[in-house]
Amino acid sequence: MDAETPVRRRRTRIQTEKRELILDAALDVFSQHGFRGATIDQIAEAAGMSKPNLLYYFRSKEAMFTTLIERLLQTWLAPLRELDDIGDPIGELRSYIRRKLEMARDYPRESRLFANEILQGAPRIQHLIEGELKPLVDEKAALIKGWMKAGKIARTDPWHLIFSIWATTQHYADFDIQVRTVLGPDRGGDGRFEDAARYLEQLFLEGLRPKG
Amino acid sequence: MDAETPVRRRRTRIQTEKRELILDAALDVFSQHGFRGATIDQIAEAAGMSKPNLLYYFRSKEAMFTTLIERLLQTWLAPLRELDDIGDPIGELRSYIRRKLEMARDYPRESRLFANEILQGAPRIQHLIEGELKPLVDEKAALIKGWMKAGKIARTDPWHLIFSIWATTQHYADFDIQVRTVLGPDRGGDGRFEDAARYLEQLFLEGLRPKG
DNA sequence: CGCATTTTTGACCGATTGGACAAACGTTAG
DNA sequence: CTAACGTTTGTCCAATCGGTCAAAAATGCG
Numbered sequence: 001m002d003a004e005t006p007v008r009r010r011r012t013r014i015q016t017e018k019r020e021l022i023l024d025a026a027l028d029v030f031s032q033h034g035f036r037g038a039t040i041d042q043i044a045e046a047a048g049m050s051k052p053n054l055l056y057y058f059r060s061k062e063a064m065f066t067t068l069i070e071r072l073l074q075t076w077l078a079p080l081r082e083l084d085d086i087g088d089p090i091g092e093l094r095s096y097i098r099r100k101l102e103m104a105r106d107y108p109r110e111s112r113l114f115a116n117e118i119l120q121g122a123p124r125i126q127h128l129i130e131g132e133l134k135p136l137v138d139e140k141a142a143l144i145k146g147w148m149k150a151g152k153i154a155r156t157d158p159w160h161l162i163f164s165i166w167a168t169t170q171h172y173a174d175f176d177i178q179v180r181t182v183l184g185p186d187r188g189g190d191g192r193f194e195d196a197a198r199y200l201e202q203l204f205l206e207g208l209r210p211k212g
Numbered sequence: 213m214d215a216e217t218p219v220r221r222r223r224t225r226i227q228t229e230k231r232e233l234i235l236d237a238a239l240d241v242f243s244q245h246g247f248r249g250a251t252i253d254q255i256a257e258a259a260g261m262s263k264p265n266l267l268y269y270f271r272s273k274e275a276m277f278t279t280l281i282e283r284l285l286q287t288w289l290a291p292l293r294e295l296d297d298i299g300d301p302i303g304e305l306r307s308y309i310r311r312k313l314e315m316a317r318d319y320p321r322e323s324r325l326f327a328n329e330i331l332q333g334a335p336r337i338q339h340l341i342e343g344e345l346k347p348l349v350d351e352k353a354a355l356i357k358g359w360m361k362a363g364k365i366a367r368t369d370p371w372h373l374i375f376s377i378w379a380t381t382q383h384y385a386d387f388d389i390q391v392r393t394v395l396g397p398d399r400g401g402d403g404r405f406e407d408a409a410r411y412l413e414q415l416f417l418e419g420l421r422p423k424g
Numbered sequence: 425c426g427c428a429t430t431t432t433t434g435a436c437c438g439a440t441t442g443g444a445c446a447a448a449c450g451t452t453a454g
Numbered sequence: 455c456t457a458a459c460g461t462t463t464g465t466c467c468a469a470t471c472g473g474t475c476a477a478a479a480a481t482g483c484g
Contacts, residue, residue, distance in 0.1 A: 012430075014481090032332065036249035040472065053432055055473065090421065112331055115386070119324055119331070120245065122389045129393045137394050153420045159395060160411035161420070164380045167387075171379035174327070177334045181341045182349050183371060199372035207419030208365045208373070209302065224460070252442065262463055267443065 019057050022047050023071075026064045031109040034116045035065055035124075062124075069117060069125055072110045077133065079103065080162075083140050089147040090205065097165055097200055104173035105193045111173035137162055165204070172196055231269050234259050235283075238276045243321040246328045247277055247336075274336075281329060281337055284322045289345065291315065292374075295352050301359040302417065309377055309412055316385035317405045323385035349374055377416070384408055 025047035029038040040061055044051045058064045079099040083092055104111055117125055141158035148155045172179055172193065180188040187195070237259035241250040252273050256263045270276045291311040295304055316323055329337055353370035360367045384391055384405065392400040399407070 014431075018431090034246050034249060034328075034332070037246060037332070039470080041470090050433055051472090052434085052474080056431070059473095061472065093420065115327075116246075116331055118387050118390050119328055120249070122393075126389070126393070129390055133390070134394045134396070151422055154414070154418060154422050156414050156420070157407055157411045159399070160408055161415075163383060163387075163391060163394075163408075164412070164415055167379040167383035168376045171375060175330050175375075175379075177338070178330050178341055178345070179375060181334075181338070182346045182375075184346070187371070195369055196372055196375075199369045200376070202366070202368050203373075203376055203416070203419065205419045205421050206366060207415065207417045208305065208368070209417050210363055210366050226461075230461095251440085253440090263442090264444085264464085265462055268461070271443095273442065 015057065018049075022049075022054055022057055022064065023068055026068055027072075027109050027113065030065060030068065031113040031116070034120070035061075066124060069113065070128065072114060073125070073128055073132065075107070076103070076110060076114060077136060080136060080140055083143065085143060085146075089144075089152040093153070093165075093204065094201060097169065097204060098197060100165060100169035101172065101193060101197055101200065104169050104171075108173035108176060111170050115170065115174045168200055168203075227269065230261075234261075234266060234269055234276065235280055238280055239284075239321050239325065242277060242280065243325040243328070246332075247273075278336060281325065282340065284326060285337070285340055285344065287319070288315070288322060288326060289348060292348060292352055295355065297355060297358075301356075301364040305365070305377075305416065306413060309381065309416060310409060312377060312381035313384065313405060313409055313412065316381050316383075320385035320388060323382050327382065327386045380412055380415075 022043065026038075026043045028046050029042045032038075033042075038061075040051050040054060043064070044054045047054065054064075058067070079096055082099075083096050086092075087095075117123075122129055137159065141162065144153070144158035144161065147153050148158070179192065182188075183192055234255065238250075238255045240258050241254045244250075245254075250273075252263050252266055255276070256266045259266065266276075270279070291308055294311075295308050298304075299307075329335075334341055349371065353374065356365070356370035356373065359365050360370070391404065394400070395404055
């Protein structure tokens, strides 16, 4: 039944707490070194416990990873789920971009872990991309297409529009080192996310052609 | 003197050929599994030779990787180097975006290898980012800033503009699996790069706000 | 308290890893 | 032919890996 915990029936308070502790440490290590680059010993040390103790709460390294990434995907897709037909389309897209950028700022580990998995060809989550992500994107693409037909936003490809929002926002988490290095000590500080937010808003709404 | 080959003075024709063969195989394996995920045995098999034979041409796994990524960075930055003040600014940016997208299409292995390294915090190429990439970006950012002052393109942040071009184009190499899965069998075929090119041109030039 | 259950750990194991090394093989110039 | 040099490989090694296991420690419970 339960493939992750050694306990069949019910989950102890300690088990719940320790599992969360381990998952947090595992997120640290996995996001920094990838699945193969991470070792159970590293995760154990980050969690402040012994290796066999980790394997008491998770049956394998793989189990930690899948538990982590399945949970992660949900929070990662939440902003897209909230995209709906209530407000005005431009405002909806603007706040979606803003929320995705905030997630890149506040949850860079999650973004990197996801990026790492996709980079390697998504060997462990391909079924989730097909079964969850694709249907959601198709649904939202249809919504966006409706906005285009109604003349609310410019006509273009909704799928690639979503890709470009993902790419530009997650770039600030996944390529953080490069961004900060290129921006330098002064411009690469905490303010870089506000700069990015301002820039992206202009890019997506106005483009680069001069107004004159 | 030469830290990579076993031969001090000169490089044989066989050495030159075999080193290229190995580097190509190494690019395959490294780009798919990352540095730690790749094994010398995998590279050896991909190159059709034995493991000790590999280590005759490259003193270590690390030597293969650094040789590969240092060379790669040059070709990867070439399109940005070509950005200059000759043509009109809009056309320059448009062709830069097109060339970067073509590179994502034609050299996905290089893109993924680079992305993988940056994701892990660029432990092996940080000096290149500081010493080569940053100065180049600063130089081109100044060029773009001149275009803005001259009213040739809209005023915005040149650094983040460059980031967004990198992010959107490389996304089609690095997140290829996700892109193809989400687009589905029909739209995710070979035509996806033309669709992306059309979309990105509109995004960067016009943005999403309707013209009416 | 005493007993059962849960939690923790030291010791250990087989497999895989990057790499060393010497011997064998191939090639070429004298 | 043969000596010298470049190339290739079988074998081996220490380190590290994910994971097991039995026993000890802690905890909960009557």
